[in-house]
Amino acid sequence: MVIHASLPYDEQVFLWTPEGGFGFYDIGDIVENERAAHAVSFDPKTLRVRTHRVSDHIRNPTKRIFRVTLESGREVLVTRDHNLFTLDERGGVARLPSEDAEGELVMVPDRLPEPHAPDTELDLVDLFGDDEDIVVYAADGLGDVDWSHVPTGSRRHYEQRGSAPLPAVGASKTPEDATVAFKQSDTKLPRHFEVTPEFGWVLGFYIAEGYGRRKQLVVNNRNDAHLDRFASFFESRGVSISEHVREDGIRDVTVCSALWSKLVRTLCGSGSEKNIPECAWNWSTDVLERLYEGLIDGDGSRRDSRDSLFTNNDALADRAMYLGARLGLVNSTYSRDRSYHIEPSDVDWEGTQHVVDFAEESHKRGQSVPIPTELLSGYRKRAEWTMAEAAEEMGYRSASSISNVENAEWNGVKRETLERFRDAYRDAGVDTARLDHILDGHVRFERVETVEETDRVEPTYDLEVQPNGRVIENFIGGKGGVFLSNTAGIVDPGYHGQITLELSNLGTAPVALSPGMRVSQLVFTEMKNPAERPYGVERGSKYQDQEGPQASRIGADPEFAAARAEAEAEMDAEDAKADAEDAKADAEADTDADAGADRTDETGGS
Template identity: 25%
Template sequence: MLFTRKTPPGGYEIEKEGNLDILRINYEGNLRVPSIENDPSCMAFTVDKLVEVPSASRIIFHQRRNYTYDFNQVQLLVEVANFYNHLIKQKKLFLARGDDPFLSNIKSLVLTLLKSDPLGAFVEIKRLLREEKINLKKETRSAVAAAMQARINVLQNIYSSLEKIRLIIMARPYLDGYTIGDRSVYKKFFRPMISPDFMFTKLMGRIPLHADEMDAYKIDKNTEVKIFTIPGNLKYLYHLTPPEFKLSEDQYELLDLAKNVLAEHKPTEEEFIDPDRMRQTFYNIGTDLIQELSEHKNIGLSLREIKELANILVRYTVGFGLIEVLLKDKKVQDITINGPIGQTPIFLVHQDFDDCLTNIYPAREDGDGWATKFRLLSGRPLDEANPVLDTELIVPGAKARVAIIGNPLNPWGLGYAFRRHRDKPWTLPLFMNNNMLSPLAAGLISFLVDGSRTMLVAGTRSSGKTSLLGSVLVEIMKKYRLITLEDTLELPTEALRNLGYNIQPMKVRSALSLAGKGETGSAEGIRTSLRMGDSSLIVGEIRSSIRGNEKVVIIEKGETKRIPIKDLENKDINDIHVPVLDFNLKTKLVKLTGFVKHPKRKKLLRVKTRTGREVTVTPDHSLFTSHNFRVYPIECKDLKTGSKIVLPSKLPSGYNNIEYFNLLDLIQDARVENFEEPIKKVISNIGWKKATAICNIKCGDIYNFYRRNQKTNMPIESFNNLMQFTSIEPKLEELNIKNGTSNTLKALFPVNNDFCRFLGYFISEGYFSESSIKISNNNKNIVSDIISLSRAIFDVKPHVRETKGLGKSKQIVISNSPLVKLFKKLGCGRTSKEKRIPSFIFGLSNPKIFSFLSGLYAGDGNFTSSESSGNAIRYYTTSFDLADDLMYLLLHVGIVARLAKKKSSGLSNNPIYVVEFKNREFVKKFLDNVDFVKYSPEIVEKSASHSNLNTASYDIKDLEKHLKLTRDYRHLRKYSSCGKDFLKRITSDKNTQSDDFIKTFANGEFYLDEVKEIEEINLEEGEYVYDLSVDHMQNFVGGTGGILLHNTEAKALYEAMRVGALANVVAGTIHGDSPYGVFDRVVNDLEVPKTSFKATDIIVVANPIKSPDGLHRWRRITQITEVRKHWQDDPLREKGFVDLMRYDGKQDYIVPTDDLLNGDSDILKGIAGNVKEWIGDWDAVWDNILLRAKIKETIVSYANKSKNLDLLEAESVIESNDMFHRISDSVRSEVGSLDNKRIYQEWEEWFRRYVREKKGGT
């Protein structure tokens, strides 16, 4: 280890790692191996260092190897060191007479044994204390007894402090029969991670206690892997023992010296252009250097050992350390390294054991070094402006795709994800052997490839999409030229080139990064490919947004929140749902599947609507608009004043209709009344001493709460800790919450209509002090209702007094300190400008929401009606956030309101925000459900208005395509729009014979607003912009008042599909779990025209199948679907998707559908139409598919019977495909048709010879 300054043996350095202090100790020259658990002198030495550096979070001993003790282990000794430091400062203890044998013994225990064996010191102190107490009982002389009592007090103080130390607490079960000097107990708590001094990565060498071995194998001759199950952890432990951890001390020394020499040479950027050559250069230098050093040190090494040491040296200089070793394991599929690097192990996905944790802990230095190397290897940036880097890693024996994230996207620094790829291409027989697809599915895919069809391989992440696409490449005849297009090279192009393919890979810019050095965008890459002649085009995976402070609606664990979208960064989204507009144009809650942070943008657009809503987005971000009874996305740069904007007209409600609050969870700084019975159960369960310790009572004990002369209620925090520790479930209905002498609240607090109405009164007319809620109003009905609610809900008779400010008013004062704390916790706000609607209200049932609105509108709401202006319901507030909350809350009960801002006409300069709605249906719904205490409103029946809001535009031919205009509605031919409410009435009239399409639109839960203003925002410094991802629907709700937002994606893949006619085959991958999911993603997300989607012929869906226990998953092909061309709008509704094969869960296999068996396939008929022998002959087509399936099945059978799995690899499969085509051509020339039986016989004869030759060759 190279210390930053000259640190002598026994000295130390403190290294800062974020907020952590790392204590590095130079242990060179010490004859003992640094082992806290085995060596008493090492433990004593460590305690001394921790007295000097009590802030240490990790300790690393350097002595040839690095011995690292992590935070949890260090903290066990920090407590010992702190107590030792406290004791040695006790002057009375150490300045006493030296001839006192008792004090001499105590000094020995404190100064020596406590540091080297704290468990032994504890046991010895306990023994001495017991003996002194026994002797005291026998002693009759008062003077001697007093001295003995003084000694007992000293021992008791030390003993009481020691038994609180965590190491002692954890070791108590093992201390029966403990003898001083026994180190076996320490081995249970101290287990260092050991790594050679030439590497930073740490490896946990010891196997955890009680682990069971599940598997063991070798990656190569010197690298061992064992798989263990660990009690209490669902993940398996992948335990790696690499060759560098089996070296002798002399070999360690040689490697350390060699690395220090090579460290003086820093590879240049130019050297990284050819990493293979650079590795070879370092290997050659390392080989010579190790040989020279071994001769100089007189250390005998064989040639094999020199080469092994040179390979290790290359790994830890210009290589990637143990990452390379992991990637050599063919059973490893994915490797992830999370930030902050060094604090968590490496995780991986194993072929046989799924998700595993490893015994490898990379260091921060490793992460920084890898990032630098990947920047140079890829030529792509990785910095704050470009926090994402996609590239590939090729090391001897392995290839992987690498995704890296850094600051500010990852607040914990760097994070890595490696996706390992096979060295050889996947083939259809290989997938058959793994049960991913059936022989018939393989035969069908082979037939489709030869038929030059356009094909999409769809699936979720890690479903095998790219691997399956690689197997499609192998099925293409070698006579064709192949062009591949990817942003990160994952397809097996190099292997196929070596196998004789005419193949040209193209690498384009990643969509996740800004322009790299000379990198081309995906669209330009596709256009370039078309200029390169007649080719089969294979498109691999090629990976816009709202402003960060724009709020979006999320439901997290049932609680409705509106938070700035940027706050979702690094948030666990597993328990988050969002409201969306589904395919039936109804709103519902769906799981949030992704959060996206895009590069900084300087140009933004603020879109404002006539209902007062607004949102700030990038020009290329889409909102939703409507025409001809369709809802579709429109980029904001294409909007103009008057454009239609889709809003949700209804948000879900009742999804979190809580009946009670548990105030023990909501309020902390108060006390519990009637706690006695559950606490008695606790004491009976764990004893009064343990209960006292858990409550952290410094004076007295747990019975303090029971003594009559000083009885007090128990703090909520202590009560909760005791309940949690003992798992006792108290009867909440018997408990009350109290604060000092305050009035009480029920611990199980009802959330009913009455409480919701009271809360509405408070939001409009109330505020709180430290101990009371105050609500002012001059309406006697409202005052009377508030008094009644106070008595019914809180059991408090309020004080009512008259106030004089701007006018006379009644002030109702409810004295209840816990109630104030509850209102603070709920986020109600104290003053009028701070007021908010509590988040739990949004998820309640409609009756409770309307009860809340009754109280709210009784305060600052009003109702007006007149013949001229109609009906209007308004709410006034000085809080913008409250007005915005109310706009959203009204949507939960199906009311779309408008938001306006007015100047105050009173003494205050604060603006007034007005939430208003006039629509007759909305007003009627509100008045039917809300009790307007201060009004007896009557609705004025007024003819329908001619407002442009919520009107649907159409072309008359489209209108009449979906319904019949009867006499009552023929006037609509004169117009190009009508109100959505009127359209709903028309479609419900049976005489119009309206079809389902227009009925779905008319009854859709959306509202058609209009753009009022578009403001361009130009920023000097760009801002990051963000997006959310929701499977299938791909929309979410956000902005002021609630606007339906859309997310966007690149169109590169479908540009390739659209020009597929110019190529022999076009194939690509896309995320999607079903054919309709692919359609929705392509048309709605990628905004590809529906007519272009028809360029897709076949969709192959690959998805993982999970076991019932959720612990295992297997990759399967679940659908092979053809896309027909007759449909116009929706391929699912118009039967444009026809499954040719579908997964059968009982058989765990993909099986043919009746459509395929009966030959009802437009795509297969289209292929047949281009082959003379197959025109109009479905049996001939079907026989050819079966022939291909039989050939694939025979390959798998021969490979397994001969135990030669190389027959499944690309080289053999390509030879087989070529021979199949040659034999087919020969038979057709000879007999004039494709005789499938003869083709198979001749092919099988050839394959037998091929297998024998392969066996003889090996």
């Protein structure tokens, strides 16, 4: 959902960073450390979703936290005094106070962007870090090795084999063509391990149906085809497999390899906390499609209209919804209290089961749209149709079918109905660019189920997303992936200077401002004690004693210089290409909005 809000420290947001690419981060960590990042955001004019540079980091006052929950199971923790986003009568982006939002349709992402250059391999040396169980080998030698913590007898053993413990070598000194192994094991893998679609399926199946031990991976299932596929992946790589069939028909497949167990457990976890790897969001779509397939094959079901994943792990349900969005699938989740006997483990289990549903098109979730009444009536007038004529062109029996939509007799309209309107008006020569954005953009709409007060009262955080002055002002976070809009700025204790007032129009029609009109407010919060780190030179503050309006100066921060210049340049080049495409779409939207503003007061049938 799209929210004008502040978030608590530990609420996770989905961002792109130069160090880690796409991934999940605590918003408090991003703000407190002013980390460079690109937000995954929708453009208010085109409703396309892609990355936009975070232009500032905002610390907000301590406030009560509320939980906003949608019918799809998405939820986010925010402050109550901000807005959800919906559509206005002209099809523009409109704010909706959260306290008034229950039962209303608000924005959610329809899809997430792919990485510009997907990662095709894993650097196992970086992945394993300083793990003392890992040994590295190099045919041409390992160079300067720190043997200070390695016993003398062990050192001779390593040197005879052309190897050394990973911590003694370090990632920066390990040759690129090195191989890695688990200590006291002969199985080796190249430092740069290829990420293939089949590896993605193996990980998905393991997450859904397996568990890990120090030197083993175990999966169990009744489906022989799936188990054979899992075993074949490892057997083809020279790994020993053991199998056991129980009296009840459950078949266990055990991968007997400490190294492979270490790799899979490092990526996905080993027990009830297993989840989609954090680095997976930078993999290609074909790999993620196979990972999704493995999840459903492992612990899911397939029907004609949808797939379902079953899990006792709330965190996996959350990430699975993000995975669905990344693959362009409509998704929703719900939970239920269950108790049953787990046959593979021969234990009785009682707790909460989470179900995540996926569909290419759903007749229930994400199919309703707030009605842009004036946009639709403007299209009809440009087609020079009466309501009766419009009804006839669209195949409806009476003009009331058109009147009911234009007068918003219902709280929302089906997407297929809007497509029917669009097709008719487009065939009549009407420019339907804005309706195209609504129907073909990267957002959907879902109803707010509840807005509930929590017992949390704490500092809140926000991100400003206005790259190069563009009004984007949203990012993705929360359970299942929801759009969050940044709030007004904060004047920090110790600041001296003029305050920059920023105004933006997220709609598609102009808004007239006249002298004396109230356009902003200042809210004062009394501090009980002096600030421990007041704004100013000692803190490295960039806007002290400013005069007149100032654009963001975050680019002057030292961490933006050499270390991240290459990654930023690549991302900015892609942004520039997308900006050019957006500029063309913006021009179409502006033309559509100008025509929509020329409307009459007709609301009845003809």
